[in-house]
Amino acid sequence: MKDIAIYEKQSFGQKLGFGRKTALLIIDFQVGFTSADVLGGFNINQAIDNTAKLLNAARKAGLPIGHVRFATANNGRDVGTFGDKVPALKTITEESPEAQFVESVMPLPTEYVSVKRHSSAFFGTNFAAWLAYEGVDTLLITGCTTSGCVRASTVDASAHGLRPLVVTDCVGDRAEEPHHASLFDMGQKYADLITLDEVLKEIA
Amino acid sequence: MKDIAIYEKQSFGQKLGFGRKTALLIIDFQVGFTSADVLGGFNINQAIDNTAKLLNAARKAGLPIGHVRFATANNGRDVGTFGDKVPALKTITEESPEAQFVESVMPLPTEYVSVKRHSSAFFGTNFAAWLAYEGVDTLLITGCTTSGCVRASTVDASAHGLRPLVVTDCVGDRAEEPHHASLFDMGQKYADLITLDEVLKEIA
Amino acid sequence: MKDIAIYEKQSFGQKLGFGRKTALLIIDFQVGFTSADVLGGFNINQAIDNTAKLLNAARKAGLPIGHVRFATANNGRDVGTFGDKVPALKTITEESPEAQFVESVMPLPTEYVSVKRHSSAFFGTNFAAWLAYEGVDTLLITGCTTSGCVRASTVDASAHGLRPLVVTDCVGDRAEEPHHASLFDMGQKYADLITLDEVLKEIA
Amino acid sequence: MKDIAIYEKQSFGQKLGFGRKTALLIIDFQVGFTSADVLGGFNINQAIDNTAKLLNAARKAGLPIGHVRFATANNGRDVGTFGDKVPALKTITEESPEAQFVESVMPLPTEYVSVKRHSSAFFGTNFAAWLAYEGVDTLLITGCTTSGCVRASTVDASAHGLRPLVVTDCVGDRAEEPHHASLFDMGQKYADLITLDEVLKEIA
Numbered sequence: 001m002k003d004i005a006i007y008e009k010q011s012f013g014q015k016l017g018f019g020r021k022t023a024l025l026i027i028d029f030q031v032g033f034t035s036a037d038v039l040g041g042f043n044i045n046q047a048i049d050n051t052a053k054l055l056n057a058a059r060k061a062g063l064p065i066g067h068v069r070f071a072t073a074n075n076g077r078d079v080g081t082f083g084d085k086v087p088a089l090k091t092i093t094e095e096s097p098e099a100q101f102v103e104s105v106m107p108l109p110t111e112y113v114s115v116k117r118h119s120s121a122f123f124g125t126n127f128a129a130w131l132a133y134e135g136v137d138t139l140l141i142t143g144c145t146t147s148g149c150v151r152a153s154t155v156d157a158s159a160h161g162l163r164p165l166v167v168t169d170c171v172g173d174r175a176e177e178p179h180h181a182s183l184f185d186m187g188q189k190y191a192d193l194i195t196l197d198e199v200l201k202e203i204a
Numbered sequence: 205m206k207d208i209a210i211y212e213k214q215s216f217g218q219k220l221g222f223g224r225k226t227a228l229l230i231i232d233f234q235v236g237f238t239s240a241d242v243l244g245g246f247n248i249n250q251a252i253d254n255t256a257k258l259l260n261a262a263r264k265a266g267l268p269i270g271h272v273r274f275a276t277a278n279n280g281r282d283v284g285t286f287g288d289k290v291p292a293l294k295t296i297t298e299e300s301p302e303a304q305f306v307e308s309v310m311p312l313p314t315e316y317v318s319v320k321r322h323s324s325a326f327f328g329t330n331f332a333a334w335l336a337y338e339g340v341d342t343l344l345i346t347g348c349t350t351s352g353c354v355r356a357s358t359v360d361a362s363a364h365g366l367r368p369l370v371v372t373d374c375v376g377d378r379a380e381e382p383h384h385a386s387l388f389d390m391g392q393k394y395a396d397l398i399t400l401d402e403v404l405k406e407i408a
Numbered sequence: 409m410k411d412i413a414i415y416e417k418q419s420f421g422q423k424l425g426f427g428r429k430t431a432l433l434i435i436d437f438q439v440g441f442t443s444a445d446v447l448g449g450f451n452i453n454q455a456i457d458n459t460a461k462l463l464n465a466a467r468k469a470g471l472p473i474g475h476v477r478f479a480t481a482n483n484g485r486d487v488g489t490f491g492d493k494v495p496a497l498k499t500i501t502e503e504s505p506e507a508q509f510v511e512s513v514m515p516l517p518t519e520y521v522s523v524k525r526h527s528s529a530f531f532g533t534n535f536a537a538w539l540a541y542e543g544v545d546t547l548l549i550t551g552c553t554t555s556g557c558v559r560a561s562t563v564d565a566s567a568h569g570l571r572p573l574v575v576t577d578c579v580g581d582r583a584e585e586p587h588h589a590s591l592f593d594m595g596q597k598y599a600d601l602i603t604l605d606e607v608l609k610e611i612a
Numbered sequence: 613m614k615d616i617a618i619y620e621k622q623s624f625g626q627k628l629g630f631g632r633k634t635a636l637l638i639i640d641f642q643v644g645f646t647s648a649d650v651l652g653g654f655n656i657n658q659a660i661d662n663t664a665k666l667l668n669a670a671r672k673a674g675l676p677i678g679h680v681r682f683a684t685a686n687n688g689r690d691v692g693t694f695g696d697k698v699p700a701l702k703t704i705t706e707e708s709p710e711a712q713f714v715e716s717v718m719p720l721p722t723e724y725v726s727v728k729r730h731s732s733a734f735f736g737t738n739f740a741a742w743l744a745y746e747g748v749d750t751l752l753i754t755g756c757t758t759s760g761c762v763r764a765s766t767v768d769a770s771a772h773g774l775r776p777l778v779v780t781d782c783v784g785d786r787a788e789e790p791h792h793a794s795l796f797d798m799g800q801k802y803a804d805l806i807t808l809d810e811v812l813k814e815i816a
Contacts, residue, residue, distance in 0.1 A: 277724075277725050277726070278721075278722065278723070278724050278725065278742075279721065279722060281722075281724065281742065281745070281746075282724055282738060282741075282742050284738075284741055284742065284744075284745040285745065313686075313687065314686065314687055314689075315686070316685075316686050316689065316690055317685050317686065318685070321738050321741075322738065322741075327738065327741075328736070328737055328738030328741065329736055330690060330692075330729050330730065330735065330736030333690075333692055333729075333730075333736065334686075334689065334690050334692065336692075337689070337692040337693065338689075
């Protein structure tokens with residue numbers, strides 16, 4: 001990134017670190033994002049494999065865990081203009097195969113689950129309220145896509161007063177350039193970028 | 205963008221067009237974003253000049269107009285982790301010179317105004333409620349930065365059921381790559397990209 | 409109400425009327441609210457019968473229709489302190505008999521549906537976004553309880569810029585005094601109080 | 613309340629108690645609510661006097677303190693249908709005498725302040741985000757009116773996962789019946805009712 005100097009000069013990119021209590025968020029690792037023929041592509045499947053490891057460690061560490069997936073309950077009307085912009089979204093109903101969580105990162109009955117209709121895990125869900133109730137101030141963010149739902153959730157996590165930590169090996173996108181561009185923006189403005197290994201050491 | 209084919213294959217990037225009633229949103233064209241020594245840079249000042257033309261036309265056409273600016277009312281505490289990530293934000297108090305609207309795009313007393321503490325014009329404001337009350341379904345989006353507050357507002361406009369139209373000559377960023385990367389993402393997922401000339405013809 | 413004079417003097421209780429486009433909202437007419445042994449009581453079952461008539465008329469008139477019900481997806485953790493205050497709520501899981509819509513007001517697949525975890529139909533749902541997408545500005549409000557979820561939804565409908573019209577024969581509560589007290593407050597501050605007959609004439 | 617038995621049978625009205633960290637919220641103790649000729653009446657002025665004592669104690673105890681007041685920034689358009697229902701609200705501009713905080717409960721520059729356009733302290737503000745950033749899980753609620761902004765804020769505090777504690781001597785209304793009816797509802801469904809003396813002992 002050739003323009004990095006202006007970010008440094010303007011004080012962007014400081015480190016947040018871990019706070020008082022950490023939760024794990026997994027976004028849209030559902031069947032429809034595992035195939036480039038539907039909504040997947042590039043490095044998403046690798047990110048799912050890495051996240052399965054993190055999920056396992058988070059459960060051992062007793063972290064609150066939240067899972068969100070995308071689906072429409074209303075033939076696409078409840079997805080609004082997002083569905084008009086990307087018509088494939090209108091076909092992903094709550095019961096469709098594409099809407100089901102991937103087996104390796106399947107929620108347990110005690111874990112938080114929301115079906116969302118838009119990009120952010122916070123929009124139209126009570127995810128923020130659940131985090132407040134659990135006393136969480138730090139959010140490990142995993143899922144897909146980096147430039148879509150991961151980024152929208154990261155921006156909202158910041159706005160909701162949380163410390164967003166984006167786990168770089170555990171987020172994936174359908175294309176490489178948007179993946180890297182959004183990691184850069186998130187790391188400068190909203191979130192710490194942290195590797196899976198660093199997280200595993202911290203929460204062990 | 206070398207990966208554009210996968211977006212096309214997956215149905216991204218359809219056109220929304222204008223709807224029933226259009227409003228204009230101007231984001232963060234405030235003094236602190238006019239200088240690269242504070243939070244500005246690259247093409248922001250040109251975007252302000254173009255937006256002044258659009259504002260003039262929108263007033264003539266009788267469009268509802270909303271203005272938002274960023275500031276803290278509480279020594280930066282109310283900016284949360286966003287201020288910890290970018291400490292310069294904590295110094296922009298409501299009364300500071302950096303928080304004041306730029307003269308050429310100054311609001312009229314009858315126009316909607318909010319001070320916001322985060323990226324999105326929708327977060328922590330009643331902008332969405334005002335748009336609903338005005339009967340607006342289409343939002344012309346201008347302001348800065350493309351990869352920050354413009355993008356966050358565009359994602360939220362989509363989630364709120366609106367048609368977001370990003371006016372490409374009227375949005376600016378402190379650096380070139382993030383500007384173009386966010387235009388691409390917004391155009392594929394959430395918004396139509398539209399030029400100032402196209403808008404001027406439509407609303408005349 | 410002996411204090412009504414002060415409300416009149418202070419300009420409360422003006423009429424809103426119908427606007428551009430009307431939708432119908434039905435709140436929490438689910439099995440658990442049909443019995444005083446669970447969460448029901450007083451006039452709720454009569455309100456359900458009346459609402460079935462309104463629903464039928466609204467479908468004939470082509471109004472957008474939204475249904476919400478209360479349930480927890482997470483053993484009550486996602487209900488937060490609301491569940492600590494009223495522990496019976498924690499047992500109403502999404503699949504429980506108490507969480508299912510009452511037969512006479514069952515949604516059609518094309519109608520908007522949300523499961524909510526709190527009182528307001530707007531909180532933690534994308535109901536407001538769906539209304540915006542449908543171009544709705546006027547909301548007929550039915551359901552239970554008058555002093556709980558109906559009132560919370562009415563307050564939020566007002567805040568979201570809509571015209572809330574509470575259909576007095578179609579809302580019910582578990583106890584009489586709170587029912588009447590909340591009707592008074594809503595009629596003075598947020599909503600028009602309107603009878604089923606008046607609505608049927610208007611939308612016919 | 614003759615119907616109290618059904619609330620007890622259905623498990624309503626359990627106690628929440630204090631949690632990990634407590635904040636104080638003061639709602640709409642502004643000049644316009646001190647006179648029955650504008651928006652005041654009944655016991656509001658007594659509630660202000662009591663709240664001044666609580667504010668003093670809260671500052672000594674180092675509690676985070678939030679102040680909200682009602683005003684329009686836009687000639688009443690940004691108040692939406694709330695202003696159509698209660699036209700007096702449209703005249704309370706941000707700079708008007710009626711919109712200014714009462715002297716005895718004036719905020720300090722380090723305390724959280726928001727101007728709101730609707731009933732709830734949470735709606736169209738970033739109050740919830742600030743509470744999350746401060747690590748607050750328990751909210752002492754004071755202000756006016758009990759049946760209006762206090763109740764709306766209490767319902768939202770519950771929905772946001774917080775423990776709402778309504779300080780009964782520190783909330784007031786323009787009329788007696790709505791004051792008592794809303795205290796009953798809040799105590800059964802959303803919040804603990806607690807006296808000023810009890811709070812002073814707890815936070816001392």
